[in-house]
Structure formats: structure tokens, C-alpha cells
Amino acid sequence: MANSPLRFDGKVVLITGAGNGLGKAYALDFAARGASVVVNDLGGDFKGVGSGSRAADKVVEEIKAKGGIAVANYDSVEFGDKVVQTALDNFGKIDIIVNNAGILRDKSFLRISDEDWDIIQRVHLRGSFLICRAAWPHMRKQHYGRIIMVTSSSGIYGNFGQANYSAAKLGAVGLSNTLALEGIKYNIHCNAIAPVAGSRMTATIMGKELIDALKPEFVSPIVVYLSHESCNETGSLFQVGAGYFGKLRWQRSEGIVLREDGKVLEAETVRDNWHRITDFSKATYPTAKDSTNFMTHILKDMDQAHKLPQEDAKITDPVALAKSYKANPMDFTYTEKDAILYALGVGVSTSQPDFLKFLFELSDDFSVVPSFGVIPAFAAIHYHASKVPGFKIPKSKILHGEQYLELFKPLPRYGRLTSYFRVADVLDKGSGLVMVFNVDTFDEKGEKVAFNQMLEFVVGAGKFGGKKTSEDVIPVANAPSRTPDAVMEEKTSIDQAALYRLSGDPNPLHIDPNFSAKGGFKTPILHGLCTFGHSVRHVMATFADNDMSLFKSVKVRFVKPVLPGQTLRTEMWKEENRIFLRTKVVETDDLVISGAYVDLFSSPAKTVTKPAAGLKSTPIFKEMETKLKVLSKPEKTDNVVFQWNITQDGMTAALWTVDLKDSAVYEGTPKYGEANCTLTLPDETFVDLVCGKLDPQKALLNGSLKLSGDVMLAQKLSNIFPVPKM
Numbered sequence: 074m075a076n077s078p079l080r081f082d083g084k085v086v087l088i089t090g091a092g093n094g095l096g097k098a099y100a101l102d103f104a105a106r107g108a109s110v111v112v113n114d115l116g117g118d119f120k121g122v123g124s125g126s127r128a129a130d131k132v133v134e135e136i137k138a139k140g141g142i143a144v145a146n147y148d149s150v151e152f153g154d155k156v157v158q159t160a161l162d163n164f165g166k167i168d169i170i171v172n173n174a175g176i177l178r179d180k181s182f183l184r185i186s187d188e189d190w191d192i193i194q195r196v197h198l199r200g201s202f203l204i205c206r207a208a209w210p211h212m213r214k215q216h217y218g219r220i221i222m223v224t225s226s227s228g229i230y231g232n233f234g235q236a237n238y239s240a241a242k243l244g245a246v247g248l249s250n251t252l253a254l255e256g257i258k259y260n261i262h263c264n265a266i267a268p269v270a271g272s273r274m275t276a277t278i279m280g281k282e283l284i285d286a287l288k289p290e291f292v293s294p295i296v297v298y299l300s301h302e303s304c305n306e307t308g309s310l311f312q313v314g315a316g317y318f319g320k321l322r323w324q325r326s327e328g329i330v331l332r333e334d335g336k337v338l339e340a341e342t343v344r345d346n347w348h349r350i351t352d353f354s355k356a357t358y359p360t361a362k363d364s365t366n367f368m369t370h371i372l373k374d375m376d377q378a379h380k381l382p383q384e385d386a387k388i389t390d391p392v393a394l395a396k397s398y399k400a401n402p403m404d405f406t407y408t409e410k411d412a413i414l415y416a417l418g419v420g421v422s423t424s425q426p427d428f429l430k431f432l433f434e435l436s437d438d439f440s441v442v443p444s445f446g447v448i449p450a451f452a453a454i455h456y457h458a459s460k461v462p463g464f465k466i467p468k469s470k471i472l473h474g475e476q477y478l479e480l481f482k483p484l485p486r487y488g489r490l491t492s493y494f495r496v497a498d499v500l501d502k503g504s505g506l507v508m509v510f511n512v513d514t515f516d517e518k519g520e521k522v523a524f525n526q527m528l529e530f531v532v533g534a535g536k537f538g539g540k541k542t543s544e545d546v547i548p549v550a551n552a553p554s555r556t557p558d559a560v561m562e563e564k565t566s567i568d569q570a571a572l573y574r575l576s577g578d579p580n581p582l583h584i585d586p587n588f589s590a591k592g593g594f595k596t597p598i599l600h601g602l603c604t605f606g607h608s609v610r611h612v613m614a615t616f617a618d619n620d621m622s623l624f625k626s627v628k629v630r631f632v633k634p635v636l637p638g639q640t641l642r643t644e645m646w647k648e649e650n651r652i653f654l655r656t657k658v659v660e661t662d663d664l665v666i667s668g669a670y671v672d673l674f675s676s677p678a679k680t681v682t683k684p685a686a687g688l689k690s691t692p693i694f695k696e697m698e699t700k701l702k703v704l705s706k707p708e709k710t711d712n713v714v715f716q717w718n719i720t721q722d723g724m725t726a727a728l729w730t731v732d733l734k735d736s737a738v739y740e741g742t743p744k745y746g747e748a749n750c751t752l753t754l755p756d757e758t759f760v761d762l763v764c765g766k767l768d769p770q771k772a773l774l775n776g777s778l779k780l781s782g783d784v785m786l787a788q789k790l791s792n793i794f795p796v797p798k799m
């Protein structure tokens with residue numbers, strides 16, 4: 074009942090050291106709530122010197138004067154049975170104990186004498202033990218008991234000059250924990266509190282002002298509540314003082330099992346894994362249950378992946394051997410600077426409209442390019458790939474074959490991520506073998522951030538008798554056969570690979586001509602993941618308004634190498650939230666990425682119907698007259714598609730296609746020979762493309778007519794339409 078007062082009528086409370094300070098405050102509080110109180114106090118000073126009846130008697134008098142019930146006891150807690158006997162003699166039972174009595178013998182460790190050490194242990198720890206042991210059979214018999222063990226932050230954290238006291242006080246916590254466990258089935262609860270209050274003892278280490286602020290009456294409420302029969306708390310530890318109440322608990326790092334069957338565990342292994350042993354990012358909160366079954370609990374829950382790499386000597390099948398590889402987790406720490414370096418590596422440039430978002434950490438909407446999600450996984454692959462047993466892999470023959478990346482939450486702008494690597498399969502492709510690597514990446518909260526699947530193609534290592542396909546491989550997807558909905562072209566820098574490799578792929582294949590020659594390449598080639606990063610950017614700029622939170626996943630196959638300096642042309646098709654894409658090298662017309670798609674969580678919130686602020690758009694291209702040349706005779710069934718290209722600074726910014734059959738009114742019939750036609754285009758088509766991204770002073774429109782299918786070829790028009798000034 075929330076509003077009923079906590080009463081102790083008929084209950085017998087023993088408070089040790091109750092002549093002054095905290096003990097006295099507890100005694101007065103319990104008595105005022107109807108309890109019969111045994112006020113124990115030896116009457117000595119705070120160093121445990123001397124004795125007398127005055128202190129206890131005064132408190133008893135005060136209680137009685139207020140109409141309460143109390144008796145005094147003047148024994149040292151070192152005679153715990155005598156103290157408890159006072160309760161039994163006067164009230165016939167003992168229900169509640171507050172082990173509060175204590176003294177101090179503060180000295181720096183070197184100066185602590187045997188006597189200083191022993192007396193503190195005797196009073197605090199042994200005294201509490203003796204009191205509890207004397208009361209325990211009575212509490213068990215009556216099936217009721219509440220014990221408060223008074224400990225100290227000196228015991229929990231240590232305190233200079235209090236080695237003796239700290240040891241005794243933490244001992245009291247251990248005693249409390251075990252009494253809580255043993256008492257539970259007899260309805261005996263035991264909790265520990267670490268109070269801070271102004272008292273005779275603390276007067277030695279605190280100023281007067283602070284002591285006055287820390288009244289014992291501010292601690293008493295939790296002692297009273299924990300002692301009440303309605304309170305179910307047991308085995309807990311609280312820090313209290315000045316009206317503050319907080320609970321403490323243990324925390325344990327996730328840890329790592331370093332033992333390997335049949336191998337000696339060396340100190341160096343512990344040293345090398347120290348960061349994992351002490352990493353609290355996936356902490357757990359062990360309770361009393363863990364004390365007995367600690368090892369079984371830990372070992373049961375340990376995933377294989379937490380163990381060190383080991384080969385199973387019995388496995389002879391190379392694929393099974395490779396799959397048996399046990400990888401220890403790989404940490405990857407990065408800063409905003411790393412995210413910016415990566416963005417530069419995949420072609421973000423200050424010449425692009427949204428560059429601040431990716432290159433300036435102080436910009437309001439600073440974002441990590443989502444394809445950066447491959448980098449922590451690549452770090453794990455780079456470390457583990459060469460250690461995978463079963464296959465010998467010459468580095469110069471490894472080509473990145475396919476890449477899948479899925480993000481489960483946007484990448485943090487900096488932080489530490491941990492990746493778990495495993496060999497999902499090894500495939501025999503004849504001309505080469507394909508290693509399928511899966512990597513799960515988690516953030517510091519233990520939440521999954523990314524999944525990567527990387528297929529590494531090892532040229533010339535095939536024909537080992539393995540299988541060709543695997544269900545574990547995330548499949549590529551074919552683009553639609555229609556003309557692309559959008560195209561983006563971008564020239565890479567001659568230094569693109571030199572820049573990209575600083576993001577964690579130091580493979581000499583991309584920088585050292587001697588090394589690339591060994592792989593059969595005339596010059597170093599671009600990293601597959603660099604081309605990949607460009608293509609992902611093209612999709613996000615075209616279909617997600619560069620809102621990186623919309624990115625869900627991407628899959629690509631690398632079909633031909635790209636050379637630094639070549640121009641990439643990404644062709645894109647949107648079908649609901651999936652953007653199919655393929656990437657070509659403009660200079661050679663070689664297809665370099667195929668079977669690819671980007672999945673978005675949804676379309677951008679900014680819709681094409683809303684022009685960007687300050688830019689008027691719809692009237693500009695609403696009507697467009699163009700001259701076209703139809704090269705062969707169209708059939709009625711042919712699709713007439715008008716396609717235009719918007720360029721700025723020599724770079725294609727957007728390409729938009731309108732199927733005239735569906736969305737535009739086309740006047741005039743495409744016929745063999747030359748014709749003039751007027752296109753009335755849907756207003757919205759332009760808003761997003763033109764106004765969202767382009768500087769109207771600079772952008773150029775270049776249109777062409779295409780007739781779908783192979784029947785007809787459209788000639789590219791020479792007309793360049795300058796975008797009128799707003």
C-alpha cells in the first residue's frame with residue numbers, strides 16, 4: 074500500500090553502535106515507528122578506546138521520553154551473543170539487526186600495526202559475524218529476519234589511509250551477500266549500505282560544514298525501508314547520503330576464451346588480447362547465480378567466434394578445413410577524418426553540390442558514405458584471409474569478385490566497430506577459385522551495424538574438384554532490359570587508387586607496377602571497392618537525394634578491372650525501392666560492374682513534386698521543341714522514349730527518360746527522315762533533377778530521341794539547351 078506508513082509494532086530491532094550519529098538516528102526512527110529497540114553502545118571513543126553506559130542510556134532516555142520502547146546494551150560487538158541476549162531477555166525475540174558499530178584506526182599502509190589491523194577486523198567484520206550468528210537461529214525459527222550490514226565506500230573503492238577499514242568493510246559486503254543467499258528460504262533478508270554522513274568517525278576526514286550537510290537522518294529512511302517486512306530486496310548494495318540513494322552492481326566485460334585444446338596458454342596470448350579482456354562494450358551484470366556456475370555459464374554462452382583461430386588436424390577436405398577456421402574478432406576504430414578520407418577515396422569532391430555533407434565534419438548533416446560499411450569488414454578479411462587453412466593463395470592473383478553490404482543502422486560518424494569473420498564457402502570456378510567470406514560487424518553497444526559478404530576470385534587456383542555454387546552466396550540480379558532511368562558519369566582521378574588504399578586496402582596490386590605485373594596487369598588497377606563506392610554514391614545522389622539513412626544494401630559483381638583515371642558511367646533503373654545498376658568505363662565501353670543493385674529503405678522524403686527552395690522549375694522545360702532525325706521507320710508497337718541528359722561542369726548530373734507512351738504528350742509522329750516534335754513533359758519530372766542539384770547558370774540540357782528495341786537507332790541531337798536564368 075503506497076500510502077500506509079512503515080510500522081514496526083511488535084518488532085524487535087538491535088542497532089549496534091547506536092549511542093551517536095547514524096546508529097542513534099536509526100534507533101530513534103525505528104522507535105518512532107513502534108519497534109522495540111536495543112540500543113547497543115560500548116561507550117568508547119571512535120578509536121575504540123574506553124567504555125561507559127552514557128551514550129546508550131541517553132538514546133534510550135530520548136526514545137522513552139517520546140513514548141517509545143528501548144533498552145540499552147553496553148557490550149562490545151565482539152561479544153555478539155551477549156548483545157543479542159539483551160534483546161531476547163527483554164523482548165523475547167530478535168527481528169532486525171543493523172550492524173552499525175565501528176571504529177577507525179586510520180594510518181597509511183606502512184604504519185598500520187598488527188593491533189590497528191586486528192581491532193578493525195574484530196569490531197567491523199568479526200563483530201557483525203558474531204551478532205548475526207547469535208541471532209540467526211532465532212530468525213530461522215521464526216521465519217523472519219532483516220539484516221542491514223553497514224559497509225563503506227572505502228571498502229568498495231578503497232581509500233587512502235584506510236587499508237584496515239577498507240578490507241573489513243568489503244568483507245562485510247561478502248558476508249551480507251552470503252547471508253542473503255542462505256537466508257532467503259527462511260525469509261531472512263540481508264542488504265548492505267555504504268552511507269556517507271557526518272559522524273564522530275567521519276569528523277576525522279571531513280570538514281564541519283560538510284558534516285552538517287550530511288545529516289544521519291538522511292540515511293535512516295533506507296535502513297528503515299530495507300528492514301520492513303514488505304521489502305523484498307536482498308543481497309544488494311546501496312550507496313546513500315545527503316538524501317541520495319543509489320544501488321550498486323557488478324559489471325563484467327564480455328571477455329574471451331583463450332584456451333585452445335592441447336595447447337599451452339601463454340602470458341603473451343593474454344597480453345595480445347588485453348583489449349578484448351578489458352572491453353566493456355558488451356558488458357553483462359553478473360549476479361549471485363554466477364558465483365557457483367560461473368565457468369559453465371561463460372563457456373556455454375561463448376560463441377565459437379570468440380575463440381582463437383585453430384585448425385582441426387583431423388579435417389582433410391580443404392574446403393571443410395577452410396570453413397573450420399576460427400577467427401578472433403577484429404576491432405576497427407575510426408574517426409571522422411577516416412570517414413572523410415574514405416569519401417575522397419570514392420570520388421567525393423568539392424566540385425559536387427553536396428560535398429560538405431561528406432567532407433566537412435562540422436556541417437549540420439555530416440554523413441558517412443554508407444559504402445564505408447565495407448571498411449571494418451575488409452580489415453577483418455585482410456587480417457584473416459591469408460591465415461585460412463586448406464588453400465595457398467598468391468596475393469597478386471586475388472581479385473575482388475563480388476560484394477554484398479547490408480547496413481542495419483546508419484554508420485556512426487566515429488567509433489569502434491567489431492567484426493566477426495568466417496569462411497562461408499570455397500567454390501571451384503574452373504578458371505579460378507572463389508573464397509566466400511562473411512563478416513558481421515557490431516557497434517560498441519553490441520548492436521549489429523553491418524553484414525558483408527565478399528567473394529574473392531583467385532585466378533588460376535580453380536579445378537581443385539570443389540563445387541561450383543553455394544546457397545550461401547547472395548545472388549546478383551539482372552537489370553531490366555529497358556533504357557536506363559538515369560545515368561551518372563564521373564571521371565576518376567589518376568591518383569584514385571593511391572588515395573583509396575589509405576582507407577585500409579594496402580594491396581600492392583593497386584599501386585606497385587612490379588607487383589601488378591605479376592598479376593598480369595600492365596599497370597596497377599583500381600580497387601574493386603573503390604569503383605563500388607563510386608557506383609553507390611551515384612545511386613544515392615540520383616535516387617535518395619544523398620540521404621544516407623535510406624541506404625539498406627548493395628550487391629555488385631566486378632567483371633573487369635578499372636584503371637585509375639578512367640571515367641565511370643553508372644546506368645540505373647528504379648523499380649520500387651530497388652535501384653538496379655551497371656557500371657561501364659566510358660573510354661573503353663567495358664562493363665565493369667554487373668548484376669548489381671542498391672536497395673533503399675524507402676524513397677526519399679523529398680518528393681519530385683516539391684521544388685528546392687528558391688528555384689522555380691516547372692515552366693522551364695515544360696515544353697521543349699527539338700529537331701530529331703529518325704533513322705529507320707518505326708513500327709506502331711515501338712516505344713518512343715525521349716531521353717535527356719543534364720550536365721554541369723562537364724559531368725553528367727542526371728539523365729532522365731520519359732516513355733512518351735506513358736507520361737508525355739507527343740505531338741508529331743516519329744517517322745523516317747527528319748521531323749520536328751514538341752514534347753509536353755510532366756511538370757514534376759524536372760523539379761527534383763534540375764532544381765535540387767544544379768546551378769541553373771551552368772547546367773546544360775542535351776536531349777535525344779530513342780526508340781526502344783533494336784529496330785531503330787536514334788541519333789543523338791546536337792542541340793544543347795541552355796537552362797534559362799531564374
Ligand SMILES: CCCCCCC[C@@H](O)CC(=O)SCCNC(=O)CCNC(=O)[C@H](O)C(C)(C)COP(=O)(O)OP(=O)(O)OC[C@H]1O[C@@H](n2cnc3c(N)ncnc32)[C@H](O)[C@@H]1OP(=O)(O)O
Nearest residue numbers: 458459472473474475502504530580600601631632633634
Ligand atoms: C589476403 C587479402 C585478401 C584481400 C583481397 C584484396 C582485394 C582487392 O585488393 C583486390 C581488388 O580490388 S581487385 C579489383 C576488382 N576486381 C576486379 O577487377 C575483377 C574483375 N573481374 C574479372 O577480372 C573477371 O570477372 C574474373 C577474373 C574474376 C573472372 O573471369 P574469368 O576467369 O574469365 O571467369 P568467367 O569465365 O567469366 O567465369 C567463370 C566462372 O567464374 C564466375 N565468375 C566470373 N566472374 C566472377 C566474379 N567477379 N566473381 C565471382 N564469380 C565470378 C562465373 O560466374 C563462372 O562461374 P559459373 O561457371 O559457375 O557461372
